[in-house]
Amino acid sequence: MPAAPASSSTGRYSVFAIAREALRLHSGWKRAWASPEPRRKYQVVIVGAGGHGLATAYYLGRNFGITDVAVIEKGWLGGGNTGRNTTIIRSNYLQDPSAAIYDKALKLYENLSQDLNYNIMFSPRGLLMLAQTEHEVRGYKRTAHANHLQGVATEWISPRRIKDMLPIINIDGPRYPVLGGLYQERAGTARHDAVAWGYARACSAMGMHIIQNCEVTGIETQGGKVAAVNTGKGRIECDKLALIAAGHSSVLADMAGFRLPIESLALQALVSEPIKPCCNLVIMANTVHGYLSQSDKGEMVIGGGTDGFNNYTQRGSWHHVEETVRALIETFPMLSRLKMLRQWGGIVDMTGDRSPILSATPVGNIFVNCGWGTGGFKAIPGSGWAMAELVAQGRPGPLAADFGLDRFAQGRFIDESVAAGVAH
Amino acid sequence: MLTLTCPYCGIAAEETELQPGGEAHLKRFGPGSSDAEFEAYLFARRNPKGVHFERWRHAYGCGKWFMAARDTATLQVYGTYKAQTPFPTPEIVAAIQHRHPQWRPDFDATSPTPTSAPEGLTQ
Numbered sequence: 001m002p003a004a005p006a007s008s009s010t011g012r013y014s015v016f017a018i019a020r021e022a023l024r025l026h027s028g029w030k031r032a033w034a035s036p037e038p039r040r041k042y043q044v045v046i047v048g049a050g051g052h053g054l055a056t057a058y059y060l061g062r063n064f065g066i067t068d069v070a071v072i073e074k075g076w077l078g079g080g081n082t083g084r085n086t087t088i089i090r091s092n093y094l095q096d097p098s099a100a101i102y103d104k105a106l107k108l109y110e111n112l113s114q115d116l117n118y119n120i121m122f123s124p125r126g127l128l129m130l131a132q133t134e135h136e137v138r139g140y141k142r143t144a145h146a147n148h149l150q151g152v153a154t155e156w157i158s159p160r161r162i163k164d165m166l167p168i169i170n171i172d173g174p175r176y177p178v179l180g181g182l183y184q185e186r187a188g189t190a191r192h193d194a195v196a197w198g199y200a201r202a203c204s205a206m207g208m209h210i211i212q213n214c215e216v217t218g219i220e221t222q223g224g225k226v227a228a229v230n231t232g233k234g235r236i237e238c239d240k241l242a243l244i245a246a247g248h249s250s251v252l253a254d255m256a257g258f259r260l261p262i263e264s265l266a267l268q269a270l271v272s273e274p275i276k277p278c279c280n281l282v283i284m285a286n287t288v289h290g291y292l293s294q295s296d297k298g299e300m301v302i303g304g305g306t307d308g309f310n311n312y313t314q315r316g317s318w319h320h321v322e323e324t325v326r327a328l329i330e331t332f333p334m335l336s337r338l339k340m341l342r343q344w345g346g347i348v349d350m351t352g353d354r355s356p357i358l359s360a361t362p363v364g365n366i367f368v369n370c371g372w373g374t375g376g377f378k379a380i381p382g383s384g385w386a387m388a389e390l391v392a393q394g395r396p397g398p399l400a401a402d403f404g405l406d407r408f409a410q411g412r413f414i415d416e417s418v419a420a421g422v423a424h
Numbered sequence: 425m426l427t428l429t430c431p432y433c434g435i436a437a438e439e440t441e442l443q444p445g446g447e448a449h450l451k452r453f454g455p456g457s458s459d460a461e462f463e464a465y466l467f468a469r470r471n472p473k474g475v476h477f478e479r480w481r482h483a484y485g486c487g488k489w490f491m492a493a494r495d496t497a498t499l500q501v502y503g504t505y506k507a508q509t510p511f512p513t514p515e516i517v518a519a520i521q522h523r524h525p526q527w528r529p530d531f532d533a534t535s536p537t538p539t540s541a542p543e544g545l546t547q
Contacts, residue, residue, distance in 0.1 A: 259464070263469050310476055313499055
């Protein structure tokens with residue numbers, strides 16, 4: 001794979017660059033990406049400079065040679081769900097189309113630091129999904145068999161082995177005993193901000209424009225096709241428009257005159273004070289709606305469930321924090337002694353079958369990539385890869401083929417809501 | 425915590441004793457409808473950033489379904505009303521317009537009959 005093109009404005013990061021900059025007191029580092037004023041027209045305009053939007057732009061340039069691209073962003077780059085998730089990366093999904101796109105993403109993540117020449121701190125530390133009810137035991141064994149057929153390496157492991165891997169766990173709690181787990185060794189975490197920054201730097205180096213603080217206020221169509229977007233920084237014409245705005249997808253679709261099968265909900269997470277290393281795995285406990293990992297700084301990163309009502313406020317409900325922590329404490333008693341430092345929320349775009357939408361739309365040359373719900377971060381490279389195919393060719397490639405909007409009319413769901421539980 | 429007043433028992437109920445039920449005033453499509461209508465009824469939601477009419481159930485209280493007008497951008501509650509109300513009441517509309525003077529309902533809140541609710545609201 002070719003490395004990300006290095007331009008004179010960004011420079012290539014290497015051990016030699018560090019040594020050179022050390023000698024001149026780090027005075028030579030350049031900004032990682034440019035902040036240009038928008039041009040009047042682009043071939044492709046992408047709305048949303050989060051991981052998915054930037055990855056789409058990157059693979060449009062790298063795989064299809066399309067670099068006349070603007071990525072416009074309402075706030076700051078990576079400030080939405082890309083900077084608000086719990087950084088979990090895994091591909092142990094039940095349904096074949098999901099496994100294909102998430103495993104593509106995982107494989108791209110494995111080489112992404114080299115590919116982008118930007119350290120995304122990918123840490124394949126292993127991921128364990130705890131089975132704490134008989135129902136989950138059967139569900140995860142089924143997923144393990146499905147993963148085996150899909151060529152995704154996962155295994156069903158015993159409570160004893162879980163206790164050996166993770167001494168802080170209490171496997172025989174009275175209410176939620178650990179009955180086993182679905183283990184994926186290749187799964188792990190990455191630095192979420194760095195994923196957005198790395199893609200942004202590579203896109204900027206290819207000559208694409210990343211325009212922050214530029215909210216879309218309207219979408220102009222002409223003869224059933226997109227003509228331009230109106231933004232806080234003026235009118236921008238485009239041949240093709242990709243809406244990749246997660247929780248705000250419905251708002252953008254409304255501007256273009258169609259509806260999406262999506263509802264926006266708040267999902268929240270919290271981190272504890274930093275402590276010494278005690279947890280070298282990512283743990284997901286879907287029965288109690290909690291997931292847990294330890295960051296490189298030592299904080300315990302805890303994710304909870306979504307609120308039940310529509311919400312655009314990037315806040316979560318206090319009682320969900322209580323619910324999540326209360327349930328996790330039985331399985332991880334040591335958490336009860338920790339202070340929680342920060343809590344935040346993001347707006348997730350939930351579809352009925354808990355699977356994403358990568359699709360053409362009722363308006364010509366408008367494409368959507370949304371509906372990743374609670375699990376979008378892990379999919380970023382695969383989502384960008386598949387979306388670039390869709391935007392460049394005007395029709396989905398093999399990864400996106402099953403994720404079209406038409407599946408809702410046809411009843412052809414990719415039902416992960418029972419497979420992955422509420423949180424994933 | 426979100427607090428909604430149940431229009432049946434009058435209790436200011438906390439979120440934890442309520443069950444959310446999604447968008448309100450949906451027009452049901454079933455046998456005999458087109459595929460597009462049925463799909464829209466099942467899946468296509470307004471999901472607005474702003475005023476949202478929705479269904480709630482006072483699950484750990486009187487058990488009844490009711491409607492709420494709420495703002496998804498600010499979490500402000502404009503009011504609640506009974507589930508038998510075909511569309512938001514004039515009081516609810518007034519409460520919304522008190523906060524958003526430019527907001528206009530796309531239904532006739534003063535009409536006494538449910539049939540006057542336009543397609544825009546009932547899809």
